Amino acid sequence: MNRSYLRRFHASAIFHRIRLEPSISQREIIERTGFDKSTVSSIVSRFAEMGLIERQPKPEANRRGRPSEGLQLSGNSGxxxxxxxxxxxxxxxxxxxxxxxxxxxxxxxxxxxxxxxxxxxxxxxxxxxxxxxxxxxxxxxxxxxxxxxxxxxxxxxxxxxxxxxxxxxxxxxxxxxxxxxxxxxxxxxxxERMFGACTDIDNFVYLFSGSGVGGALFLDGEVYGGANGLAGELGHIKVVPQGRFCSCGASGCLSAYLSEPALAQEIERLGGNVPNGFASILEGAAAGDEVVLNVLDHTGEVLGSAVSSLINIFNPPIVLLGGNIALAQPYLSVAMDRALMRLAHPAMYSRSTVKFSEISEGMPxxxxxxxxxxxxxxxxxxxxxx
Amino acid sequence: MNRSYLRRFHASAIFHRIRLEPSISQREIIERTGFDKSTVSSIVSRFAEMGLIERQPKPEANRRGRPSEGLQLSGNSGxxxxxxxxxxxxxxxxxxxxxxxxxxxxxxxxxxxxxxxxxxxxxxxxxxxxxxxxxxxxxxxxxxxxxxxxxxxxxxxxxxxxxxxxxxxxxxxxxxxxxxxxxxxxxxxxxERMFGACTDIDNFVYLFSGSGVGGALFLDGEVYGGANGLAGELGHIKVVPQGRFCSCGASGCLSAYLSEPALAQEIERLGGNVPNGFASILEGAAAGDEVVLNVLDHTGEVLGSAVSSLINIFNPPIVLLGGNIALAQPYLSVAMDRALMRLAHPAMYSRSTVKFSEISEGMPxxxxxxxxxxxxxxxxxxxxxx
Missing domain, CATH: 3.30.420.40 (ATPase, nucleotide binding domain)
Structure with missing residues (x-):
């Protein structure tokens, strides 16, 4: 936890507080974050210089002492x-x-x-x-x-x-x-942390599917990077021993069951037809195509198993599912929920909410x-x- | 990151530095940790009051200014x-x-x-x-x-x-x-962080097996707890869909393949005999018992799959394996390494070392x-x- 790292951490956290609580005062930022007064003051000044925030007299100013100043995002910063x-x-x-x-x-x-x-x-x-x-x-x-x-x-x-x-x-x-x-x-x-479902959540696991499956570990207020910044490759959790080959070169990865090409391939293997990728998959599901619904239901089961592993590993307040998963929610979530109830540890599952993203349906x-x-x-x- | 949390974090980190570098000075602690001078000074004083550390003139004192003082663990603190x-x-x-x-x-x-x-x-x-x-x-x-x-x-x-x-x-x-x-x-x-293989490592994943399988996530210098302190239940990663029942109530968990009772049960199912639990398993393996060796080899494969998931999730510098796993290293590691080479993402595996504990062989x-x-x-x- 060196100085430049701390400055970055402090700056992001302070900006986040100002975004969450328009017209917050410097004193309130100090109370909420526990940061030093000098740290908060220097970072707030820098943000003001950059034109990112504005200072205005606070509506309900403290009666004693000098009137406090509210901070808010600049309306025309660029x-x-x-x-x-x-x-x-x-x-x-x-x-x-x-x-x-x-x-x-x-x-x-x-x-x-x-x-x-x-x-x-x-x-x-x-x-x-x-x-x-x-x-x-x-x-x-x-x-x-x-x-x-x-x-x-x-x-x-x-x-x-x-x-x-x-x-x-x-x-x-x-x-x-x-x-x-x-x-x-x-x-x-x-x-999601800035604009979506997790603005006030310091710990969540994010799983995303599109042409591939990825994710991120948001731990203690920031994205966790690991040894060389590559942590969070949740699409390459192993879900089936000796399972399907994955584009990463391994086999049995979640991505080999949940990515758009994997879903399309499985549907076609079973005689279905999805010429326009995920759009066709959603159309087929909406029209009641049995092959498409079957594949999505099975995918929900595989997804539920992977999410239960994530719950048991991270004990996270929120697991957030985005991208194509969010679009396919109606067709995945029943099987996923059944798997979660069977497979996630009750002491952790009871403290976790599994949510579908609202700001990252399809392309994030x-x-x-x-x-x-x-x-x-x-x-x-x-x-x-x- | 509130004040009491920060104080705990600072105190642990400072004590750890003193343990790692006997006769370190306060100034050196400040340099190594990046913490404020006042923080370091107040915590060092508290440790000295408690009799945990001793101050002594530093052997190679800085020539300019006043002689610096070296800190070290107290030899007779209790x-x-x-x-x-x-x-x-x-x-x-x-x-x-x-x-x-x-x-x-x-x-x-x-x-x-x-x-x-x-x-x-x-x-x-x-x-x-x-x-x-x-x-x-x-x-x-x-x-x-x-x-x-x-x-x-x-x-x-x-x-x-x-x-x-x-x-x-x-x-x-x-x-x-x-x-x-x-x-x-x-x-x-x-x-392991205090006395073992990870004294200078801020990020590692620890997996442990005994009568159950557990673990911990040591991230950014401390154990990660999650929503209610339960994070790190690595024994309940799902490794086989619709797999063996686990004592947690779920199925397909790593623990159902790697715990001592699971190993004993599988060996007995195959006609082997292990009356004294893990001691018998090790004796059988050392004596070349084919059933025992076969089961341990298969367990190494399952373990390798789970560890490859952990590598892909955390991008950890070290995955450390302790407890019975460390005792069984000679019989597990070939199959585990093969699985890791096939299943872990090369960009992350190349930055990870999978180690067996030396201080937690058997009971930690x-x-x-x-x-x-x-x-x-x-x-x-x-x-x-x-």
């Missing part, structure tokens, strides 16, 4: 841009500091790594233009579909054939603002925004969400 | 007593502050909860007497074979039929010293000592290891 890169599509979104979406768009993506800078730059220009705002961009956060090391290297994206890509270098110059990168699962979890567009906001407010100069 | 309760045996151990064992003994136990206070009191008196020391007892730590809540309630020990037992109340008066309690897996992990006697030392040094008045 824009946060989020970019969510997936295998076949890229999401672009523009928000204010509060995470309120001003414009968003999902574009098809051909997976061309050589052309990615030009492609993303054009996407950002288009979405900022569509937002109608003329405010400057404060930061761009790019959410990536694979493990990201502390230096910004994207380790491996099997479905795109990318390996060991220096993304900060590749994306340099996509906007006239600092660019931050991070893993999509961690980013989506951070978005706010993940990139969370990366950008984390980068802008962390004050430590790092450009990688960890 | 005794730490550890008590390790298991289903059929209780271990007693007496140590100094440095964890050096002065006397230890393992006694048979009939599992009688009503008589436990008398039984443990007599055991402590006997072991202290056997140690030959006349120093006072500073603290007693009792390591318990089940989930322990923050208030000291032992949730459930299936093998003993205990449920919701207020252990702090039951054990009141077993010695003229403060009594501290905790879960055996967490305690054994803390012992130092677990109770770790609970006692944690309690004595944490300065926050809590009597439960969390």
């Amino acid at each position: 824009l946060l841009v989020g970019v969510q890169i997936e295998a076949e599509a890229v999401g672009f979104v523009v928000c204010g500091l509060d995470g309120a979406v001003m414009a968003s768009r999902i574009e098809p993506f051909n997976g061309d790594l050589e052309g990615i800078k030009t492609y993303v730059k054009a996407g950002i220009e288009a979405i900022v233009s569509a937002s109608g705002s003329r405010a400057p961009i404060m930061g761009v956060g790019v959410s990536l579909p694979g493990l990201v090391k502390r230096d910004g290297t994207l380790v491996h994206v099997p479905v795109l054939g990318w390996r060991d890509v220096d993304m900060l270098d590749r994306l340099k110059g996509i906007a006239e603002a600092p660019v931050f990168v991070g893993n999509d699962g961690k980013a989506a979890a951070m978005a 567009l706010l993940g990139g925004v969370a990366i950008a906001l984390d980068g802008v407010t962390s004050l430590d100069g790092s450009h990688v969400l960890q | 005794l730490l007593v550890g008590v390790q309760i298991e289903a059929e045996a209780v271990g007693f151990v007496v140590c100094g502050l440095d964890g050096a064992v002065m006397a230890s003994r393992i006694e048979p136990f009939n599992g009688d909860l009503e008589g436990i206070k008398t039984y443990v009191k007599a055991g402590i008196e006997a072991i202290v007497s056997a140690s030959g020391s006349r120093a006072p007892i500073m603290g007693v730590g009792v390591s318990l074979p089940g989930l322990v809540k923050r208030d000291g309630t032992l949730v459930h020990v299936p093998v003993l039929g205990w449920r919701d037992v207020d252990m702090l109340d039951r054990l009141k008066g077993i010695a003229e010293a403060p009594v501290f309690v905790g879960n055996d897996g967490k305690a054994a992990a803390m012992a 006697l130092l677990g109770g000592v770790a609970i006692a030392l944690d309690g004595v040094t944490s300065l926050d008045g809590s009597h439960v290891l969390q």
Whole structure:
């Protein structure tokens, strides 16, 4: 717990308090966080200098002593841009500091790594233009579909054939603002903490499915990184011994049962037909297609087993399920709940809530925004969400 | 991260630094930990008042300014007593502050909860007497074979039929010293951090097997507790869908494959004979008994799958395996390593070391000592290891 780490931790926590309690005073921040007065004062001053927060006389000022000052997010501080890169599509979104979406768009993506800078730059220009705002961009956060090391290297994206890509270098110059990168699962979890179901929760496990399955461990107020920032690869929990092969090279991983390609393959193996990936799966389920419903029910069972392991490992107040899982909730949750009741330890299950994300149904567009906001407010100069 | 939590965290970290680096100065503690000067100074003074540490002129004193003072553990501060309760045996151990064992003994136990206070009191008196020391007892730590809540309630020990037992109340008066309690897996992990393989490691996953299978998550310098202090139940990771029934009431748990009763049952099902539990299993393996070797090899495979999940979840620098697993290393590790190579994600496995404990082979006697030392040094008045 060294000084620069502590400063980052303090800065993020203080910004979070101000976001959660508009017109909070410095004294209240000190009470809520237990941080030193000097720490809070110096970080609040820095945020004010950066234009991220505003000071205003507090409505119900303390009668004794000098009138206290309320802090709140700045209403016109500039824009946060989020970019969510997936295998076949890229999401672009523009928000204010509060995470309120001003414009968003999902574009098809051909997976061309050589052309990615030009492609993303054009996407950002288009979405900022569509937002109608003329405010400057404060930061761009790019959410990536694979493990990201502390230096910004994207380790491996099997479905795109990318390996060991220096993304900060590749994306340099996509906007006239600092660019931050991070893993999509961690980013989506951070978005839940900032704008979603976990704003006041310091400990939760986030599991996300899309073209792959990822996640994040949000422990004691921050994303837990592990030895080299790769912790939280929840899609690669082993759920079946000698089970299906997984794109990671191993077998029996949760991702091999829960990812979009895995679901489509299983449905087709059983004679079903899902030409448009997850959209077709949802259509089939809504129309009562027996094969699709059967596969989703079995997936719910596998998911329930994995979530019960997570509950027994982490004793978490919340397990949050996002991405395609959230879209498929009506077809997964009965089997998942049955498995949880059988398999999770009662003393821990009784203290855990398993929830479906409301802000990350399908593509977690706010993940990139969370990366950008984390980068802008962390004050430590790092450009990688960890 | 409130003040009392921070004080506990600071106190434990400072004591740990002094233990690791005898004759360290206050200034060096500040440099190593990044803590405030006033924090370090106040905690060091408190430790000195309590007789836990001694100040001595530092051998290689800084030439400029006043001579610096070296801190070290007190050589005659008093005794730490550890008590390790298991289903059929209780271990007693007496140590100094440095964890050096002065006397230890393992006694048979009939599992009688009503008589436990008398039984443990007599055991402590006997072991202290056997140690030959006349120093006072500073603290007693009792390591318990089940989930322990923050208030000291032992949730459930299936093998003993205990449920919701207020252990702090039951054990009141077993010695003229403060009594501290905790879960055996967490305690054994803390012992590794204090005296074993992880003294300089801030992040590791500890997995332990005996009559049950437990563990602990040691994250960012401390044991991670989760919503109600129950995190780390690694014996109840699901390893086989619709697998063997487990004493926790669920099925397919790692414990149902790795615990001593599970191993004995499987060996007997295959025609083997292990009348003396794990001792017989080890004898059989050493003698080349094919049934025993086969079962241990298969257990290594199951263990490898579980450990690969842990590596993919935590990206841990070290996974440490203790208790009976450490004793059975020669018979488990080939199959375990094969499974790890197939199943753990290479980007994480390459950064993880899977180790076998040297201080917790069989019964982790130092677990109770770790609970006692944690309690004595944490300065926050809590009597439960969390």
